[in-house]
Amino acid sequence: MARRKAVLRDELITLAHGAGGKATRELVEALFLEELGNDALATLGDAAVVEGAGRLALSTDSFVVHPLEFPGGNIGELAVNGTVNDLVMVGARPRWLTAGFVIEEGFPVADLRRLVASLGAAARAVGVAVVAGDTKVVERGKADGLYVTTAGVGTVADGVDLGPHRLQPGDRVLVSGTLADHGMAVMVARGDLQLEALIESDTAPLHELAGALTGLGDALRFMRDPTRGGLATALNEVAETAGLAIVLDERALPVRPAVAAACEILGIDPLYVANEGKLIAIVAAEAADEALALLRQYPVGAEAVVLGEVREEPEGMVLLDTTLGGTRIVDMLVGDPLPRIC
Amino acid sequence: MKYVDEYRSAELARGLAAEIASLVRPRETVRIMEVCGGHTHAIYRHGLEDLLPPEVELVHGPGCPVCVIPMGRVDDAIAVAEQPGVTLATFGDMMRVPGGRGSLLEAKARGADVRMVYSPLDALSLAAKLPDRTVVFFAIGFETTAPATAVTLLRASAAATPNFAVFCNHVTIEPPLRAILETPGLRVDAFIGPGHVSTVIGTDAYGFIPREYGRPVVVSAFEPVDLLQSIAMLLRQRAERRCEVENQYTRVVRREGNAMALAAIAETMELRDDFEWRGLGTIPRSALRIRPAFAAWDAEELYTLPGARIEDPKACRCGEVLTGQIKPWECGVFGTACTPERPLGTCMVSSEGACAAFYAYGRLRRPTEEPVGT
Numbered sequence: 001m002a003r004r005k006a007v008l009r010d011e012l013i014t015l016a017h018g019a020g021g022k023a024t025r026e027l028v029e030a031l032f033l034e035e036l037g038n039d040a041l042a043t044l045g046d047a048a049v050v051e052g053a054g055r056l057a058l059s060t061d062s063f064v065v066h067p068l069e070f071p072g073g074n075i076g077e078l079a080v081n082g083t084v085n086d087l088v089m090v091g092a093r094p095r096w097l098t099a100g101f102v103i104e105e106g107f108p109v110a111d112l113r114r115l116v117a118s119l120g121a122a123a124r125a126v127g128v129a130v131v132a133g134d135t136k137v138v139e140r141g142k143a144d145g146l147y148v149t150t151a152g153v154g155t156v157a158d159g160v161d162l163g164p165h166r167l168q169p170g171d172r173v174l175v176s177g178t179l180a181d182h183g184m185a186v187m188v189a190r191g192d193l194q195l196e197a198l199i200e201s202d203t204a205p206l207h208e209l210a211g212a213l214t215g216l217g218d219a220l221r222f223m224r225d226p227t228r229g230g231l232a233t234a235l236n237e238v239a240e241t242a243g244l245a246i247v248l249d250e251r252a253l254p255v256r257p258a259v260a261a262a263c264e265i266l267g268i269d270p271l272y273v274a275n276e277g278k279l280i281a282i283v284a285a286e287a288a289d290e291a292l293a294l295l296r297q298y299p300v301g302a303e304a305v306v307l308g309e310v311r312e313e314p315e316g317m318v319l320l321d322t323t324l325g326g327t328r329i330v331d332m333l334v335g336d337p338l339p340r341i342c
Numbered sequence: 343m344k345y346v347d348e349y350r351s352a353e354l355a356r357g358l359a360a361e362i363a364s365l366v367r368p369r370e371t372v373r374i375m376e377v378c379g380g381h382t383h384a385i386y387r388h389g390l391e392d393l394l395p396p397e398v399e400l401v402h403g404p405g406c407p408v409c410v411i412p413m414g415r416v417d418d419a420i421a422v423a424e425q426p427g428v429t430l431a432t433f434g435d436m437m438r439v440p441g442g443r444g445s446l447l448e449a450k451a452r453g454a455d456v457r458m459v460y461s462p463l464d465a466l467s468l469a470a471k472l473p474d475r476t477v478v479f480f481a482i483g484f485e486t487t488a489p490a491t492a493v494t495l496l497r498a499s500a501a502a503t504p505n506f507a508v509f510c511n512h513v514t515i516e517p518p519l520r521a522i523l524e525t526p527g528l529r530v531d532a533f534i535g536p537g538h539v540s541t542v543i544g545t546d547a548y549g550f551i552p553r554e555y556g557r558p559v560v561v562s563a564f565e566p567v568d569l570l571q572s573i574a575m576l577l578r579q580r581a582e583r584r585c586e587v588e589n590q591y592t593r594v595v596r597r598e599g600n601a602m603a604l605a606a607i608a609e610t611m612e613l614r615d616d617f618e619w620r621g622l623g624t625i626p627r628s629a630l631r632i633r634p635a636f637a638a639w640d641a642e643e644l645y646t647l648p649g650a651r652i653e654d655p656k657a658c659r660c661g662e663v664l665t666g667q668i669k670p671w672e673c674g675v676f677g678t679a680c681t682p683e684r685p686l687g688t689c690m691v692s693s694e695g696a697c698a699a700f701y702a703y704g705r706l707r708r709p710t711e712e713p714v715g716t
Contacts, residue, residue: 266460267693324355324566326389328703
């Protein structure tokens with residue numbers, strides 16, 4: 001006997017939708033399956049069983065951005081791109097995702113559907129399937145609307161070995177485009193700064209860029225997507241792990257004028273602001289031009305630049321040659337009370 | 343950014359650096375104190391010291407508003423934040439300053455409602471949004487920020503806002519400058535005068551420095567080219583045997599200051615008999631309190647505050663850093679027990695604090711190992 005197709009008539013999420021009963025089934029089948037459906041997910045088993053293994057990359061990330069929708073993106077899209085980007089940075093091909101939703105009681109179903117549809121579209125765009133998921137509903141006031149957690153699995157080709165241990169003095173540091181767009185877009189969108197500026201988040205999947213760079217073989221040493229903490233924090237981690245120095249050229253830093261102006265007004269250094277669609281690549285000096293050309297063939301990499309280079313000393317530090325001709329340290333971010341942006 | 347690019351021009355900077363080098367004699371030392379924390383931050387952020395000849399030494403002064411707040415006042419703010427029904431609003435930097443009972447950020451983690459705002463008017467808007475709570479603005483800063491607090495008090499008073507108050511910790515710039523100038527044996531040859539404070543109080547307010555203490559002053563803007571130009575102006579005064587107050591920040595600062603801003607301060611605030619400064623001790627008539635006419639919005643009238651005087655940690659030498667007697671790295675706990683993540687002293691908290699700025703940007707080199715003071 002065929003089961004009747006579930007219908008979701010509610011306009012608001014209630015605690016019943018998280019109770020595990022009929023309302024939960026309606027929500028899962030009529031919203032999540034409809035927007036994210038595939039064979040593995042449709043079994044609604046306790047775990048998804050998928051084909052194809054080998055070397056695997058795994059990653060997970062939680063998203064608590066406020067507001068849920070901001071110029072250039074939303075939490076659904078971000079939840080896919082964030083985890084996909086973590087996978088592709090180690091040279092993996094992203095294959096499967098899981099998604100957990102913590103929804104606040106009273107959340108409009110129409111909004112949920114829009115965000116989940118966006119999550120589904122982002123997954124399809126990258127060619128990953130959301131194969132398992134979970135839904136919880138919490139009391140009003142306990143979750144700021146919606147939190148999403150995604151986990152991802154990707155496959156890694158034999159011989160791919162990227163990491164700070166591969167850095168050599170003389171290697172070049174590239175970034176795939178402008179800095180600080182996501183963090184400033186969200187800060188401005190929150191509206192409590194009373195700034196009006198059209199700044200869009202850069203949220204985007206980096207699978208194409210990373211895939212192209214992987215073609216460089218051994219000349220590609222390392223990739224990282226500089227999210228929270230920004231470029232400065234990501235490079236500090238690399239420099240410290242590698243025991244080498246990274247020296248940047250301030251004149252090469254790509255920052256959009258509106259972003260630079262917003263940062264200036266708020267006293268925020270764009271080097272420390274989150275990006276959600278940019279990658280840092282460290283490549284052998286002789287491969288820098290080719291890497292730049294590979295990045296620039298894609299729209300998300302059109303503004304790629306060479307930012308600096310790896311040096312032997314001072315060990316574990318990131319330096320910036322300033323436009324004025326001075327040199328300063330670029331330290332890690334120290335816990336500023338900045339708003340939630342991812 | 344059209345408005346700042348020309349003030350960050352490498353070409354202009356090189357020209358000024360060459361002029362500065364031509365104005366000093368080989369192997370002499372000219373010590374110039376930048377009073378304002380904003381200047382300290384800009385000097386390190388742009389690597390300005392690399393452009394100066396070794397004969398010019400920059401000494402960091404007391405003008406970081408967060409840095410001069412004593413631990414006891416932080417504890418008072420925490421006591422206010424912990425009152426039932428109170429939301430405490432303050433500037434982001436102030437949230438990390440340690441008091442005797444931890445910081446406001448830690449009080450927030452314990453359950454106090456502490457929020458970051460960018461201006462006192464934001465705190466007043468917050469009061470309108472939270473009618474069931476009383477929003478208390480933890481006001482700090484020199485004459486730079488006092489007018490905004492004054493205007494907020496005037497608006498709260500005009501609207502008879504019942505659920506808003508100010509915990510006033512505003513201070514004035516002249517007393518700490520005098521305290522520094524009277525430090526025995528202090529060797530500061532010239533002053534880069536604060537920019538933002540001067541937009542309010544004007545350049546005439548510094549006349550006592552050349553007149554009574556024989557040191558030249560140039561009031562400066564905040565971009566690297568501005569600062570280099572100010573240093574060149576100070577050295578030119580010396581070469582021409584002049585000693586006066588000059589204004590480099592002419593695009594904003596006037597001799598007489600901003601009469602409206604000064605009137606707003608005078609209407610709402612008056613000088614306290616004395617006020618404790620972090621590292622400088624108690625200085626008479628150096629800070630502002632809310633006038634009795636505005637007592638309904640004065641947190642010090644509305645709440646019983648502990649008002650305790652808390653000794654700085656013994657190892658912390660913020661006082662000597664604030665008065666330019668030692669450089670940040672000469673403090674025994676700099677970068678070890680005291681870091682931006684776990685600050686012992688206020689100079690390590692605000693990005694305008696000399697220790698935090700040096701830690702963040704300047705650890706690479708130490709321009710001089712010689713103590714600046716006695």
